[in-house]
Amino acid sequence: MPPDSTATEKRLLEAAFAEFAKHGLAGARVDRIGIEAAANKRLIYLHFTNKEQLFDTVVTHSIARMSEAVPFTPDDLPGYAGTLFDHLIVHPEHLRLAVWEQLERPVVRPQEQEAYRPKVSAIARAQSLSTKLDPVDILALILGLVTAWLSASPALRQLSKEDAFSPKRLARQRAAVVAAVRAILRSAVTA
Amino acid sequence: MPPDSTATEKRLLEAAFAEFAKHGLAGARVDRIGIEAAANKRLIYLHFTNKEQLFDTVVTHSIARMSEAVPFTPDDLPGYAGTLFDHLIVHPEHLRLAVWEQLERPVVRPQEQEAYRPKVSAIARAQSLSTKLDPVDILALILGLVTAWLSASPALRQLSKEDAFSPKRLARQRAAVVAAVRAILRSAVTA
Numbered sequence: 001m002p003p004d005s006t007a008t009e010k011r012l013l014e015a016a017f018a019e020f021a022k023h024g025l026a027g028a029r030v031d032r033i034g035i036e037a038a039a040n041k042r043l044i045y046l047h048f049t050n051k052e053q054l055f056d057t058v059v060t061h062s063i064a065r066m067s068e069a070v071p072f073t074p075d076d077l078p079g080y081a082g083t084l085f086d087h088l089i090v091h092p093e094h095l096r097l098a099v100w101e102q103l104e105r106p107v108v109r110p111q112e113q114e115a116y117r118p119k120v121s122a123i124a125r126a127q128s129l130s131t132k133l134d135p136v137d138i139l140a141l142i143l144g145l146v147t148a149w150l151s152a153s154p155a156l157r158q159l160s161k162e163d164a165f166s167p168k169r170l171a172r173q174r175a176a177v178v179a180a181v182r183a184i185l186r187s188a189v190t191a
Numbered sequence: 192m193p194p195d196s197t198a199t200e201k202r203l204l205e206a207a208f209a210e211f212a213k214h215g216l217a218g219a220r221v222d223r224i225g226i227e228a229a230a231n232k233r234l235i236y237l238h239f240t241n242k243e244q245l246f247d248t249v250v251t252h253s254i255a256r257m258s259e260a261v262p263f264t265p266d267d268l269p270g271y272a273g274t275l276f277d278h279l280i281v282h283p284e285h286l287r288l289a290v291w292e293q294l295e296r297p298v299v300r301p302q303e304q305e306a307y308r309p310k311v312s313a314i315a316r317a318q319s320l321s322t323k324l325d326p327v328d329i330l331a332l333i334l335g336l337v338t339a340w341l342s343a344s345p346a347l348r349q350l351s352k353e354d355a356f357s358p359k360r361l362a363r364q365r366a367a368v369v370a371a372v373r374a375i376l377r378s379a380v381t382a
Contacts, residue, residue, distance in 0.1 A: 024294065027217050098344065099290055103215065106345050113346040120350050136351040137367040140343040141336055148335025151342070153289065154297050155304040156334075159311050160327040176328040183378035184371045 009047050011037040016044075016058050021093035024100040025055050052105065060111045062097050067115055074122035077142060078181040084146050085174050089165070095150055133188045145180050149173045200238050202228040207235075207249050212284035215291040216246050243296065251302045253288050258306055265313035268333060269372040275337050276365050280356070286341055324379045336371050340364045 015036035019028045030051055034041030048054035070087050073080045088095050116139070123135035149157070149164070157164035206227035210219045221242055225232030239245035261278050264271045279286050307330070314326035340348070340355070348355035 023217075024215070026214075096294060099294060099342075102342060102344070103287060103290060103294075108345045108349050112344060113350065116344070116347045116350055120347075133367060134351050134363060136347065137364055140339045140347060140364070141367060141371055143347075144335040144337075144339025144342065145332055146335075147342070148331045151290075151293060151335060151338070152331040153293070153303060153307070154299045156307045156311075156327065156331060158299050159304065159307055160325050172325060173328055173331070176324060176332060179378060180332055180371075180375045183374040187370060187374035187377070 008037070008039050008043060012039055012044055012047060012054075013058060013061060016054050017062065017097070018093070020055055020058050020100065021096045025051070025104040028055075055101075055105060056107075056109055059097060059101050060109055062094050063112055063115050066091075066094050072119050072122065074119070074126035077123070077127075077138075077185060078178045081142050081146050081181045082174055082178045085149075085177055088147065088150060089170060092150060095147055099151075127185065127188070138184075138188070141184060142181055145177050148177070199228070199230050199234060203230055203235055203238060203245075204249060204252060207245050208253065208288070209284070211246055211249055211291065212287045216242070216295040219246075221245075246292075246296060247298075247300055250288060250292050251300055253285050254303055254306050257282075257285050263310050263313065265310070265317035268314070268318075268329075268376060269369045272333050272337050272372045273365055273369045276340075276368055279338065279341060280361060283341060286338055290342075318376065318379070329375075329379070332375060333372055336368050339368070 012033065015033045016028075019033050019036065023029070028051065030041050030044055033054075034044060044054060048057060066084075066087065069091075070080070070084045120135045120139055123138050127135070127138070149170075154164070160169065162169045203224065206224045207219075210224050210227065214220070219242065221232050221235055224245075225235060235245060239248060257275075257278065260282075261271070261275045311326045311330055314329050318326070318329070340361075345355070351360065353360045
């Protein structure tokens, strides 16, 4: 959040984050955001121009907050995957927001790209990848693995006959994710 | 589709599939489905009771159609992953529908579960997995890898400086997915 943000702006962004994560861009109601933030909804248009720009700001902040909460460790990508998994289990609204983004407004946001860029560069530096593998692919696959359980169909998750989100079940999926990232890197890295 | 489906029911399901894939459950308009299917919208309620049940029917059919189009090969899971990847690139509406389902109506549908069950059993039989790995985890991780590129943020995809959906770029991601599945199984399977 920029240092000149007013308290109202912060409250609006918090309320908008909750609203967009729950209902998506089309389903979100600017009125509800105003009520939740105890602010006149005209202030939303004043600060953020329109619903789409508010959404973009919320997405960008969400990514920044995740990056802060889960330090990127290019020398330990399996560990990063595990920590990000833990974070998303506790804060699934970040993933929901990213998924709505993909469905409803899949545009390239410059600030979002700047958040990814150092990660991709760090992977390229940290891993001596075989020439066939792009660090962008590595990061995309890791994110696919990390979000696999939250994205899986409830019908599939329930087949393991345990509560899909019990600590024990989550620990097993987490271990599988970490092991999978390790296996992919082992096979991709040239010694 | 059950053999007693009328031509109207088929048209309605086709139109509903396109509408739900594009706009999701909340965003879909029953009126538009009726117009697209050249059918009175009252027929929708007659055949499918309400919008939610129509959505569930469409989701179940989508999964059945994917299962038909992409034969499950438990003895060659990397090959399955590659074929499913190809299929989803050509028919991303199946993935969009599944993602809306997760966001808007994440319930366990019995028919959907019956589509997953033989796959999970076949993985358990085909792979001699180490005791730590659940075949449900394997399948969830494979699906996470297969959908990683389509689910990745455009901001990330664009960092590889090629059109994300050019044949060459897709071939590279596909190869990475297949290699990743192979690596995971190699590390998970007890010799």
